[in-house]
Amino acid sequence: MIRLEHITKEFSSKNKKVTAVDDVSIHIQKGEIYGIIGFSGAGKSTLVRCINLLEMPTSGRVYFGDQELTSAGEQELRLARQKMGMIFQQFNLLEQRNVLKNICYPLELAGISKKDRIKRAKELIRLVDMEEKEKAYPSQLSGGQKQRVAIARALATNPEVLLCDEATSALDPITTRAILALLKRINEMFGVTVVIISHEMRVVEQVCGRVAVMSRGAVEEAGEVKEVFLNPKSETARRLILPDKDEAGSDAGRHSIRIAFDGQSSFEPVFASLVLESGIKLNILGANTENIGGRAFGQMLIEMPKEQEKQETVKKMLRDRGIHFEEGRDGR
Amino acid sequence: MNLQMMGLLADGIKETLYMTLVSTLIAYVIGIPLGVVCFITDKNGICPSRVVHLGIGILINFVRSVPFLILLVAIIPLTRLIVGTTIGSTATIVPLVAAAAPYVARMVESSLKEVGTGVIEAAESMGSSRLQIIYKVLLPEAKPSLLVGGLISMATILGYSAMAGFVGGGGLGAIAINYGYYRYQTDIMFVTVVFLVLIVQFFQEAGIWLVNRIDKRGA
Known part of the structure; x- marks a missing residue:
């Protein structure tokens, strides 16, 4: 589904070059929940941004299905992005739009008629259990509720992939568990491939099938979550566990x-x-x-x-x- | 105060409002695109371009650093070209716009900077085009802040319009200068100043009321 081949991303400031991602190759299968775990600054957020090219890798290739995104034109990339939802640690909802209109946003981009937009948005609101808050604005919602809206928004255009960048890191443990359960349910119901970035082992443990452990921009070890959890081979994995x-x-x-x-x-x-x-x-x-x-x-x-x-x-x-x-x- | 004087003041208020509102409007028609371009061409913007960003920046700073009274005189040929005359309230609109548009552009740019980078990133991740980000994300999200900027700009333009009274502009400023300054009728000057204060106060209050109504941030 998603294939990253030898991805390297360097940021250069005035006098030094920082390698955020260093020659990472990952193959994410269709329908799985894949975890990328590491401490802060390990490069995992940069890596996930290389999947939908919010960050253009310095070198390496990104494949989405059979399509090579790193060589795609702007228009093709935009269409590909509509098939990849993304949620964030800080939710990033439109503050001046209510819940319903936030979910309508990606549907507007896809050129769907107003009537169908509202119909689809309401379905999603039901899916994430936010029926009573349809007319509320983001500032009136709790963190967990905001993330539910963000998930609904990310799913609006029926994406094949959902990228979660530290999606539960701003939430308390109970809300985290509920959001993870929702992600799992979405994965099972719609077969959406989910990529979860986190610095918490318990997040990955709860929902992911496979995991890659990152440190200093590189993947230290990767495999079944159970295997990594029971027999961690790398120092980073041990410390995370x-x-x-x-x-x-x-x-x-x-x-x-x-x-x-x-x-x-x-x-x-x-x-x-x-x-x-x-x-x-x-x-x-x-x-x-x-x-x-x-x-x-x-x-x-x-x-x-x-x-x-x-x-x-x-x-x-x-x-x-x-x-x-x-x-x-x-x-x- | 006699009836004639009151008629004069009424005309002055009308002219001042006319100059201020029309100038603000035109300044925004020019200032919004200028501010948006300046914002998106920034090095971390959605359409970085050093040349354009720097070029607009220099232009804005250049016009902004010329004192209004000098600008007023300096662009007289341009005013005559556009309006046909350099006297009266319509003629004053030209220098007012010239002075206010760069100011407005900076206001717009700073309002847009308040929109979180995360929100812009989210919009990009959903496959928005640059134009869609501007129309559907940046401007609507910055709307309350843009309105506050508009109020500040309007008060500034009002002040400038009064200054234009010195060189043949119309409005309350001209009355204050002609009667109050040249004829030593301090009472007239006092009354015009009171009206100017009231106008600013009215727009400020009405504007803040409107902003509070439309802003959905905060409880």
Whole structure:
């Protein structure tokens, strides 16, 4: 659906050149939800802007379906953009238009008659659950509501792709979850390919199928979210998964392991039974788990006993239960 | 104050309003496109062009830095060419427009700068053409701010129009100068100044009321 080939984007100011994106190649399949994750300044927002050419890459090619966008004319590019919706961290709604008229905007561009515009806009308002706010102006809406309107607007012209640039970063955790659920529903209902840019692992974890981890403009690792989450290979991915791991692991002589939950039943008291059955005292250094639909997602950082054999006992018990874990670096 | 004097003042008010409103209107007809072009040709604009941006900038600054009274005299040949005379309120419109249009262009440019870059980016991402961005995004989004700019411009033009009274322009300014200054009739001068203040005050209040009605930002 979207193919980025050797994309490089440099920004040059007076005396220095900054490479925001450095030789990135990504292939996003039709109908998937693809995540691009990285810390601030990793180049992910620039990369997503290279997809619809809001930023023209310095070198490399962008393909949308069979069409090469990097060589397309202005008119062709505009038409291609109408097939790619985009939502933003700051929502970017037209402040002087109400909800209905905001959603009508892309339909006006597409040259649809006023009657059909309003009909389509109302359908979308229903889709994003904003029926009561149809006549409201953006300044009267909460962040989550604004993002719903932005999503409706982005979907108005039935795009094949939806690009989300830090779309949930300005929202609280509960609203974030609701917006992500909406994106997932849209993906399933209409088969819209979704590209999600985020700096939060839990966002990517909740909805994405595949993910690319970016750092300093380059993709450090890419693959199935589950795979990256359970066995992160790059330093960036590790830090994104467990931000406080560095501090916890830095104490000399400590041996810690990271247990990852990827959808085990949250009703099963894994940790308690581990302690009780093994009789070994374990210390939780950090935990970050969420219960999504009765299944546990997240991770726990556990300090292991000093004795080698006790360590082996714990690891064996975890293996027997089919729970993924990863040993801390200083234990190796 | 006798009846004749009151008739004179009434005519003065009418002429002042005529000069101010017509000049503001024409200044906007010229100033809006100029301001828009200046805004979009900026280096981060939607249609960057260093040459055009710099060229318009220099032109605007050049006209703006000439004192109005000098400009008034300097373009007398142009005024005569367009209106056929250099005396009266219609003739005053030419220098007023010449002085106000660059001022308006700067006002328009600064209003457009208030429109968030994110909104423009969103419009681009939806496949808007440059013209559509100008007509459907920039100008409507900047409308309240443009109106506030319009009010400020109008008060400035009103002040200029009074100054034109010195060189044969009409309106309240001419009355203040002819009766108040040359004939030492301070009371007449006082009354005309009061009327000028009232006119500015009226437009300001009416304008702010209108802006508050149409602006959808903020609660």
